[in-house]
Amino acid sequence: MVFEGLADKLQGALQKLKSKGKLSEKDVKEAMREVKLALLEADVNFKVVKDFIDKVKDRAVGNEVLESLTPGQQVIKIVNEELTALMGTTQSKITFSSKPPTVIMLVGLQGAGKTTTGGKLGGYLKKSGKRPLLVAGDIYRPAAIKQLQVVGGQLDLPVFTLGDKVSPVHIAKAGVEHAVKHGNDLVIIDTAGRLHIDDHLMEELQNIKQEVKPHEILLVLDAMTGQDAVNVAEIFNEKLGIDGVILTKLDGDTRGGAALSVRAVTNKPIKFIGMGEKLNELEPFFPDRMASRILGMGDILSLIEKA
Amino acid sequence: TKTRQGIADKVDQVLKTYKKVDDELFEEIEEILITSDVGVNTTMKIIEKLRTEAKERKVTEASDLKGLLKEILVEILDYGDAHQLGIHPAPAILLIVGVNGVGKTTSIGKIAHRIKSQGKKVLLAAGDTFRAAAIDQLEIWGNRVGVDVIKHQEGADPAAVLFDAIQSAKARKIDVLICDTAGRLHNKKNLMNELGKVSKVLEREYGNATKDVLLVLDATTGQNAIQQAKTFKEVVDINGIILTKLDGTAKGGVVLAISSELNVPVKLIGVGEGVNDLQVFEPKSFVNALFGDDI
Ligand SMILES: Nc1nc2c(ncn2[C@@H]2O[C@H](COP(=O)(O)OP(=O)(O)OP(=O)(O)O)[C@@H](O)[C@H]2O)c(=O)[nH]1
């Protein structure tokens, strides 16, 4: 990949600076160009990149260079710290209702991974003692209900469906009632993929929300999403008020800059990541790991840690 | 369409603000391309070319720059006759590949419908034996458009499904066989090898058929699409791209990068989930839509 060697490039950009005094504006500016390009190549949103660079610049200029670090390492250290801060510094979990069932609704664009993730999440939380019910709220996509049933079957989780002739709002409501009756303390509602600009289908989600008052509305987002991730997240958040994000398909080799953008713009935490197609491949999200992934700078960080 | 109005407006706005061609103007254009997922490398190349051409042709008015930019973009995307779907002469086979959830199965339904209404005999092969209910999904599409589907059980060997489908296509004198495959990330070696195996069966059993291997790309994908295209191209000989989900707000600018770096033409675009939401890719309209239709 083009920017694999970001750390090297930064070192190069700052190599000329031999004295261990303060970082000058010019030195930082040059280094920041490399960081900017790396972030853009990683699909971090353009506006987010600009803000981020300004922030790092402010911090870096005039910063005392630590004895043990080269100026390049110093800048990377600041970049990494700011990046991690932006991603959210702590791990963020699902909040369960004190009055079960806890209702989780999964929303997002077509093909993002909602149905698969619904199953994964159910399986994951079942392990911690929950009794999840999966609710088949996608009446549009061919075989969407069957897909959820197969997934539920593989995980030994019950799946609630009313077929595809009933409105998703009604299905959601009936699903929650079913859970109450059958002692399921967790309801995970799968919804059809939709475009954020599809007003009609966005309204459908609003109606589901109003009807069942989910405790968590999670946006399922494909980690490979490019510059548009921000629009998508912003509008889903605006229209629905999301509580967090699940980032899927991180088992690929994408840098996953969308994560950073979405977090920066909506200020909502990323709660889980999808690491494969198998139903146990869901993991809690760690902000610091994502930061290094975006810049591709694992090596330099361990270097800095040792220093 | 509403999709690309955003970028068109932006360019117009920029060009209005800057009456004269100067560095700042180029920087603004650079921004616009990057925010459309064109990518840093390709954007730099485009800007470089734009600068040179502007100088050569003595373009000094900002407004004239737009036409020039469009010319350059069309040139990158235009592959002449290569945008045609490779289904002539019959028999033909289309192998549809791509990463997870991009729109392979849906596109197959749409393509089947399109070719069938041109009077061709079409058959589908349910080569995704892995994903939950993938076979059911293809069958529903088959029913919807009135085309048969050759399938095995979930978990079966995709190469075996294709083998059967090819025999069936021969026996039934099918014009176009369209083969679905499971979504796979390009960095998964074993899954890519499996695809290689499928491709070998195709060569061996249907060597005389006209062959088109189409990579489906989601227009919302960022720079990873380039890596996807590169890796898939190494394993199966991709000769076209289907760019889906252009009905959203994503611009699909990454195909500019792919066209310019990898020499693969876009053939079809997906603009919705309905059976008719498939269009032939036309470089000029794509670029025109990117910048507004007024010029
Ligand atoms: N590699 C990988 N594939 C995933 C992951 N999550 C989901 N997928 C795959 O992505 C594709 C789409 O997943 P679905 O769960 O059907 O997505 P969806 O959002 O429900 O799709 P629609 O209902 O059509 O909007 C499938 O092939 C899944 O197997 C992941 O974390 N990694």
Ligand SMILES: Nc1nc2c(ncn2[C@@H]2O[C@H](COP(=O)(O)OP(=O)(O)OP(=O)(O)O)[C@@H](O)[C@H]2O)c(=O)[nH]1
């Ligand atoms: N808005 C929109 N949605 C699309 C388009 N093409 C496909 N989709 C939707 O995207 C989702 C995924 O489509 P599929 O055809 O299942 O994708 P796939 O590549 O076969 O997925 P896997 O087999 O799981 O890898 C479905 O919800 C489709 O309806 C398009 O052009 N526009």
Ligand SMILES: [Mg+2]
């Ligand atoms: Mg689904």
Ligand SMILES: [Mg+2]
């Ligand atoms: Mg499919």
